[in-house]
Amino acid sequence: MLVFVGFMGAGKTTLARDAAAVLHLPHHDADRELEAALGSSIEAFFDRHGEAAFRAREEELVLGLLARGGPAVVSLGGGAVESPRIRRALGAHTVVLCEVSLATAWQRAHGRGRPLARDRAAFERRFHERAALYEQVADAFLPEGPKEQIRRAAPFLRDLEAAGLPGLRLLWARAGRSEHPVLVGRGVLGGALPWPARGRRFGVTDETVGAVHAGRVPDLAGLVEIPPGERHKTLATAQAVWQALVAQGATRADHVVALGGGVVGDLAGFCAATYQRGIPVVQVPTTLVAQVDSAYGGKTGVDLPEAKNYVGAYHQPAAVLVDPTTLATLPAAEHAAGYAEVVKTALIAGGALWERVGAGEPVDDAVILACARTKLGVVAADERDGGLRQVL
Numbered sequence: 001m002l003v004f005v006g007f008m009g010a011g012k013t014t015l016a017r018d019a020a021a022v023l024h025l026p027h028h029d030a031d032r033e034l035e036a037a038l039g040s041s042i043e044a045f046f047d048r049h050g051e052a053a054f055r056a057r058e059e060e061l062v063l064g065l066l067a068r069g070g071p072a073v074v075s076l077g078g079g080a081v082e083s084p085r086i087r088r089a090l091g092a093h094t095v096v097l098c099e100v101s102l103a104t105a106w107q108r109a110h111g112r113g114r115p116l117a118r119d120r121a122a123f124e125r126r127f128h129e130r131a132a133l134y135e136q137v138a139d140a141f142l143p144e145g146p147k148e149q150i151r152r153a154a155p156f157l158r159d160l161e162a163a164g165l166p167g168l169r170l171l172w173a174r175a176g177r178s179e180h181p182v183l184v185g186r187g188v189l190g191g192a193l194p195w196p197a198r199g200r201r202f203g204v205t206d207e208t209v210g211a212v213h214a215g216r217v218p219d220l221a222g223l224v225e226i227p228p229g230e231r232h233k234t235l236a237t238a239q240a241v242w243q244a245l246v247a248q249g250a251t252r253a254d255h256v257v258a259l260g261g262g263v264v265g266d267l268a269g270f271c272a273a274t275y276q277r278g279i280p281v282v283q284v285p286t287t288l289v290a291q292v293d294s295a296y297g298g299k300t301g302v303d304l305p306e307a308k309n310y311v312g313a314y315h316q317p318a319a320v321l322v323d324p325t326t327l328a329t330l331p332a333a334e335h336a337a338g339y340a341e342v343v344k345t346a347l348i349a350g351g352a353l354w355e356r357v358g359a360g361e362p363v364d365d366a367v368i369l370a371c372a373r374t375k376l377g378v379v380a381a382d383e384r385d386g387g388l389r390q391v392l
Ligand SMILES: NC(=O)c1ccc[n+]([C@@H]2O[C@H](COP(=O)([O-])OP(=O)(O)OC[C@H]3O[C@@H](n4cnc5c(N)ncnc54)[C@H](O)[C@@H]3O)[C@@H](O)[C@H]2O)c1
Pocket: 206, 208, 209, 212, 228, 229, 230, 233, 260, 261, 262, 263, 264, 266, 286, 287, 288, 289, 290, 293, 294, 295, 296, 297, 298, 299, 300, 309, 326, 327, 328, 329, 330, 331, 334, 337
């Protein structure tokens, strides 16, 4: 089952209903079924019997709903995740977190008779307390945004569920008018998921990465290898890539797969942005720098002798595939360079990420995911470096 969770006012019911329509699946709304079972509105039950009694009835109903199984889309009430038994039961399903800012949540929930949206301070406390619970159960993260985005995200949510890869997470990325999936998990390159872009794939990588990881990208129609290192992030290398793409027969119906660190990501992204006036690029970052930072946000380009990153284009990827197993071959010095980015990102994010990184905990998949979410959040708010993105 795809189970939609999120705080009050996140739009879970509408989003789940729309996802169900796109995927031709039934939709079950826990709150609506609960009201039918209670024989009264949730507000009235809450006011008459109190929160504890309500949570007990809710737990019973939601556990029953989740045990029903079967292909379906389910939306839960905002507080259902407070139950440890429900959180455990969610482990058997694909959980979609509908994200919402505190300000939007309050604006949507306040003044509608909702018992938990009467006092602003209590509302805010609950918002922060629940954030960690939502993150704990979420397999997919849908940012606040236009509600039509669920129509584009739904097929990827279905694929995520079908893949059944433990630990696999999906972030739905938005930047300007572009939207795309970011998939983070061990085995993302293993072919368990349908490839996230149409047309033939032309890999661009550097010789070092190509030797160890190019074979992991399924069904490449062509491969271009450039020499490794920043000094090759030049227009001359871009020209060599463009010409290799021509020689290998890449067309406007095809796309580039940028497999490597930030140098390959920037250069291959730039080549894709400009080849035949622009073809899609799928970013497959293989350094820690690229997995926590440079693969997101669509900045592509090359260096000039006069200055770094002086020629380029914004070109949002069609998808980003982050497989942390690629880091196994990364030299220690490159890990250290990536760690600096992790610390920078954690400082920007604050909260739970900073607590972990600041305490010196090792960088694991969860930290990579949290860094990716932070960077995507900054990019969504400011794609073109107008203000907030300059913190990066
Ligand atoms: N576009 C953005 O938003 C953005 C943000 C930050 C940095 N950048 C750019 O990123 C670049 C730096 O990226 P980087 O630090 O990833 O360096 P890099 O791409 O040069 O990679 C570092 C080295 O590691 C090797 N390597 C990569 N992955 C490997 C793997 N899995 N196993 C073994 N070796 C591997 C590469 O061959 C290279 O020699 C800079 O050019 C910088 O301008 C871009």
